[in-house]
Amino acid sequence: MSDSETDNVGQRKGIAVFLCGCRGEISNKIDLESIASAIKEHPEVVTVGIHESLCSREGQQFLKGEYANKGFDKVAVSACSPNIQGLIISRFLEAEGMNKYLFDQVNIREQCAWVHADRERATSKAKSLLLGALAKVEKLMPLEDIEVPILGSTLVIGGGVTGMAAALDIASSGFKVYIVERSNDLGGRAYKLSMTFPTHNCGICCMQYCKECVFTPKIEDVLQNKNIEVLLNSNVEDMTGGFGNRHVKVKTLEGCKEFDVGTIIVATGSKTFDPTRIPELHYEIPNVITTTELEQLIVKQRELGGGLKRPSDGKNPKTVNFVQCVGSRDKVKGNLHCSLVCCTYAIGQAREIKKLNPGADVYVHYIDLRG
Secondary structure (H helix, E strand, O other), X not given: OOHHHXXXXXXXXXXXXXEEOHHHOOOOOOOHHHHHHHHOOOOOEEEEEEEOOOOOXXXXXXXXXXXXXXXOOEEEEEEOOOOOHHHHHHHHHHHOOOOHHHEEEEEOHHHHHOOOOOHHHHHHHHHHHHHHHHHHHHHOOOOXXXXXXXXXXXXXXXXXXHHHHHHHHHHOOOOEEEEEOOOOOOEOOHHHOOOOOOEOOOOOOEOOOOHHHHOOOOHHHHHHOOOEEEEOOOXXXXXXXXXXXXXXXXXXXXXXXXXXXXXXXXXXXXXXXXXXXXXXXXXOOOOOOOHHHHHHHHHHHHHHOOOOOOOOOXXXXXXXXXXXXXXXXXXXXXXXXXXXXXXXXXXXHHHHXXXXXXXXXXXXXXXXXOO
């Protein structure tokens, strides 16, 4: 930016408000003109503009003219997604000389136009959101980006599929990676499952259960990568330093290992739900087991033959029931969210049981299937 441009930016003052019609998605359901009329009364607002597509080439030319002629230094936008179209708008204004930290955008498409059938109520809510953005923009201060040196090495805590994938991505760019895994092998919980349904690794909807085909990344890829050092049976003991340069102490079976890293990825995985927290499931009964325990039974019976056996008496079950969503959508005893993985391996296990015990009836009880 030239000295004249810098002086020009310093002389700017006031807030510009722009409302996007989103090619009718917003303007057909919200009264933008009434919002603009109300916003113009705000003492800090120097201009209010309405355009049908601010993120388009025409919209950017409109913004360019407004920035050149209206003298504002801050912008509040009322449009659609701040994380998509909002970035297009803010980056364009930044290219024209505006400080990118003096910008805010509210989403009145998804949060107003698309969810409220009543035009008056949608307009009222959109106005409230925009007033909130104005209050925020008033207090924004210009900031400048700074560069912080970062060491070209990474600590990945957790050697499951997420940790391995992250390590391989970073190592493929030429950086050193340390994977710290507290157990004695990589793969995490996912690699303890020998079946899912369906899989897509072979380019088709494959119905086989080979986990070496299903799960990526592969453990061998990690172990063979020269840029990755795997520390099994290990735990992070201490960490000092600051952003971009941290000294790490890891407790291993061989003693304490120390190294420096610039970035840290926490991929410590998840925990299975404790079924004893829901007494009515009667987990104390031998034939009531978790899917993790069922996995172990299935793997064992594949080797022994003779089909799946009941834990209580070693006989083949006539009926097998899967109770899904245990502990899910339950803020008192469980979690509000869905794990998104139970469906996949439960269906895989159900298919395997029918393969091992063709005469058994298998039922899957669920709230909904999302996997």
